[in-house]
Amino acid sequence: MASLCHLRWCHHAGIAVSHLHTSSRVCAQQHYKMLVLGGGSGGIAMSSRMKRLLGAENVAVVEPSEMHYYQPIWTLVGAGAKTVASSGRPTASVMPSGVKWVKTKVQEINPDTNTVRTEDGTEISYEYLIVGLGLQLHYEKIKGLPEGFEHPKIGSNYSVETVEKTWRALQDFTEGNAVFTFPNTPVKCAGAPQKIMYLSDAFLRKTGKREKAKVIYNTSLPVLFGIKKYADTLWDIVKSRDLQVNLRHNLVEVRADKREAVFENLDKPGETKVLEYEMLHVTPPMGPSSVVKSSPLADEVGWLDVNKETLQHNKYPNVFGIGDCTNLPTAKTAAAVAAQSAVLSRTISKVLRMEKPDKKYDGYTSCPLVTSYNTVVLAEFDYDGQPLETFPINQAKERRLMYYMKADVMPHLYWHGLLRGLWGGPGPYRKLFHLGMK
Ligand code: FAD
Ligand code: UQ1
Numbered sequence: 001m002a003s004l005c006h007l008r009w010c011h012h013a014g015i016a017v018s019h020l021h022t023s024s025r026v027c028a029q030q031h032y033k034m035l036v037l038g039g040g041s042g043g044i045a046m047s048s049r050m051k052r053l054l055g056a057e058n059v060a061v062v063e064p065s066e067m068h069y070y071q072p073i074w075t076l077v078g079a080g081a082k083t084v085a086s087s088g089r090p091t092a093s094v095m096p097s098g099v100k101w102v103k104t105k106v107q108e109i110n111p112d113t114n115t116v117r118t119e120d121g122t123e124i125s126y127e128y129l130i131v132g133l134g135l136q137l138h139y140e141k142i143k144g145l146p147e148g149f150e151h152p153k154i155g156s157n158y159s160v161e162t163v164e165k166t167w168r169a170l171q172d173f174t175e176g177n178a179v180f181t182f183p184n185t186p187v188k189c190a191g192a193p194q195k196i197m198y199l200s201d202a203f204l205r206k207t208g209k210r211e212k213a214k215v216i217y218n219t220s221l222p223v224l225f226g227i228k229k230y231a232d233t234l235w236d237i238v239k240s241r242d243l244q245v246n247l248r249h250n251l252v253e254v255r256a257d258k259r260e261a262v263f264e265n266l267d268k269p270g271e272t273k274v275l276e277y278e279m280l281h282v283t284p285p286m287g288p289s290s291v292v293k294s295s296p297l298a299d300e301v302g303w304l305d306v307n308k309e310t311l312q313h314n315k316y317p318n319v320f321g322i323g324d325c326t327n328l329p330t331a332k333t334a335a336a337v338a339a340q341s342a343v344l345s346r347t348i349s350k351v352l353r354m355e356k357p358d359k360k361y362d363g364y365t366s367c368p369l370v371t372s373y374n375t376v377v378l379a380e381f382d383y384d385g386q387p388l389e390t391f392p393i394n395q396a397k398e399r400r401l402m403y404y405m406k407a408d409v410m411p412h413l414y415w416h417g418l419l420r421g422l423w424g425g426p427g428p429y430r431k432l433f434h435l436g437m438k
Helices: 004-013 041-054 073-079 163-172 194-205 228-240 336-354 399-419 427-437
Strands: 030-037 059-062 065-069 088-089 101-102 104-111 115-118 121-133 135-137 176-182 211-217 243-246 249-254 260-265 272-276 277-279 286-288 320-321 365-372 375-381
Touching: 004 135, 004 228, 030 041, 041 059, 041 336, 073 163, 073 194, 073 365, 073 399, 088 176, 121 336, 163 194, 163 277, 176 194, 176 272, 194 211, 194 277, 194 365, 211 249, 228 243, 228 365, 228 375, 320 336, 336 365, 336 399, 365 399, 375 399
Parallel strands: 030 059, 030 121, 059 101, 121 320, 176 211, 176 277, 211 243
Antiparallel strands: 065 088, 104 115, 115 121, 135 286, 249 260, 260 272, 365 375
């Protein structure tokens, strides 16, 4: 088998050994019953659940990164309330024991032959595939980035390389414009671009610099937040704290040497505005994983095309998707991944038994909108944009309890619950808490 596979590799390299060309199933160097692509929030949660369902020896995860990051805490890292070190753990420590970790990148997915090809040319075949490849950040789509990050006064909470630059810029602030952006693409955690504005405003007040600052939020969106119940609270906050919100303003260029940011007005094509900044927080344009996009698994835009209730692929029934890489029409968050992991687990166990998937994902997602160093508005909603709140109190209000949840409870829930396949979102607790209300 090993030598045959070697020859197949030669075949791929273009050497004429076509007489040895057998089916990819026979010649694949590795085969797994359940192959998981991506070892992020969704990939690790699903590998834990699949280990429980099928046994560790039947599960493999393809993930190149040595470190696994709890990205939601970067909002607080950018504001100096947590350290970047607290956000990361070795991937080896979150990989369920006994599950095979294939430490490389997937380069190509071939669902017609049930194989994937990795960066080093290895072919892996599978019986079932779970895609959890996340989304891609596109700093390079803004002229002047990413090289602009070499200059001071600019940061971005969206990447482990730039999140500490946000905190540096905030500490270095003397006087001028503090500018926060939201791109003209879908993003993960759509609240994060404004959370850092509220925290920065609070920091500038605490350090006595707020009077010398103009705080500006330039967003490509036509709204401050997509769900009215929470948007109403946020509008009250921006008004009372004198934060300037410019809708339909999209960052197109950063001249970091001159501390200038250039915005286009999406409602007036061709019209651009140059803003001088003393601090700039960039939320980069985002898009689908290039590996998904270039595969037959993609929808017309490039997202993984899955059934919105079962998370099974719409064309390939042995393929499933979770998280940011999918075209599920809900906000892309780890909270959504948690709820999806419970549904997907159930879907797969049904499909394995040749039964019809029954549990339905309702689009549950959540965004803890950090509005200061001790308050959070905990937005939770479904596919219809209807609030789906866990606690029997009005979550549109700023609350200290929810800040404590965000900063100190959620990380534990993530590392010990979600990643171990033990946290499938707050659905059961919501039902319990609301029982007493009926
Ligand atoms: P990820 O966790 O991003 O995982 C994708 C994985 O795929 C990565 O490990 C990557 O290395 C791997 N990968 C990519 N390409 C390849 C390849 N070619 N081959 C193999 N592996 C590959 N969510 C919340 O619920 N609440 C919050 O408060 C919150 N705040 C956030 C704040 C910030 C600043 C950020 C950045 C995110 C926030 N999120 C929040 C969003 C949350 O982190 C993501 O939605 C969640 O991590 C998505 O999980 P995922 O598995 O789909 O993708
Ligand atoms: C959640 O489940 C989750 O995943 C672990 C998050 O990611 C960090 C969240 O931010 C939130 C809010 C939830 C939802 C959980 C509760 C208890 C409301």
